[in-house]
Amino acid sequence: MATRAPWVQRQLQALLAQRGHAWLLQGPSGLGQYELALALAQTWLCEQPTASGPCGVCASCHMVDTHAHPDFVVLMPETVMLERGWPLAETAQKEIDDKKRKPSKEIRVEAMRDTVAFAQRTSARGRGLAVLVYPAERMNHVTANALLKTLEEPPGDTRFVLASEATHQLLPTIRSRCQTHAMDWPPEPEALQWLQDNAASRPTPEQAQVWLRAAGGRPVDALAWAGTGLNAKAWAELPAALARGDWSTLAGWPAAQQLELLQKLCHDLMVHAAGGTPRFFSAANLPVAPRWGVLARWSRELLDAARSVEHPYNPGLMQEAWAARTRQALVSR
Structure with missing residues (x-):
């Protein structure tokens, strides 16, 4: 606890x-x-x-x-x-x-x-x-x-x-x-220390930083990311893997968490394309951003998917469709 x-x-x-x-x-x-x-x-x-x-x-x-x-x-x-x-x-x-x-x-x-x-x-x-x-x-x-x-x-x-x-x-x-x-947002050093103290794996500061970044700076959500076994290397490689159509890292995740990850990636690509600093991924690990129209359309599709993600008709087919659409969006120029 x-x-x-x-x-x-x-x-x-x-x-x-x-x-x-x-x-x-x-x-x-x-x-x-x-x-x-x-x-x-x-x-x-x-x-x-x-x-x-x-x-x-x-x-x-x-x-x-x-x-x-x-x-x-x-x-x-x-x-x-x-x-x-x-x-x-x-x-x-x-x-x-x-x-x-x-x-x-x-x-x-x-x-x-x-x-x-x-x-x-x-x-x-x-x-x-x-x-x-x-x-x-x-x-x-x-x-x-x-x-x-x-x-x-x-x-x-x-x-x-x-x-x-x-x-x-x-x-x-x-x-x-x-x-x-x-609710107050904690200072990052405090959040990182709490995460290191409470994650079952007793992570390194670098690993805790990855989880905190994956959670957008929210430490309790970061503790949930820690429970997925996600490591720093896999997180860094994830955007490129999705661009190749490789869904293996996400395969065992709940549908809502998969969708959350796609929304974070889309968010960072839009921010990076607009000249801002990505929030969840390092800019160096992001693929070349698609055209703005492609990103905007993908963002709307992900938002629509969020309305029914907890009641999927067929989770397997839904994830296959997400994987194909993600690869299509990321390779569009």
Whole structure:
């Protein structure tokens, strides 16, 4: 388990010094929204909280760590809850176990209604109730509307923390009912040190730099890149490999991560063609940029693909099409 990042700790202390019953943590992915939201909720419920955060040793902290606190509800898409080890509601788990449906990639309205009912209860441990919603943009309009009144006038001592990586997708009425906090970007040396300390492979500074660059400077996302086994040599050679039609490095990646990589490559080619500094790859490793019209068209195609990447009709055919289109775009002059 990764240690709490220093930039997350600083923000936790700043938020604990303020008052509010509903917080919205906003910013791009990979900056620690979930980690900050969880630490904030854990502090609210802690039996011996400090200005720095939860004590980490009391019974309440232990129950949060083991995902079993009676006064704490986590609202996430079922896919995210399963990835992070949070238990599903008994009914939802049975439906999935019985193959009646697949885990939802959105926050289900049924789960939200259960949470609204939870907010009416009396605290079991006397420290109030806490609700964490992440990623908050995964609420559809029906789900978000079910939360509105409770968010505006929470009964008793109920506090909410919503964490979002795409705040523009939230209803304005949700945003207006929360105090907002924009996530801080950590200094690069701090992010690199945290990445070296928390990656399982204990990378060299050079390798950590590659992961951080691949993630666009977002350290939590960089830790996920570390989990792919991607090394500095493979990252440097990737643009040329894709231009040759070699998809082998990406073959085992999830479709969403493959698409993300193509968008980063397209972004860097457009920036480089316009005379700017690439963000994800070294300029020396980029192929000669295609014509601007080719890049613009490819960028639009990738954006369209992102709308359905989590629901592909045939993942294998989709990846073959991406590989062919990428090679076509990169060799166009």
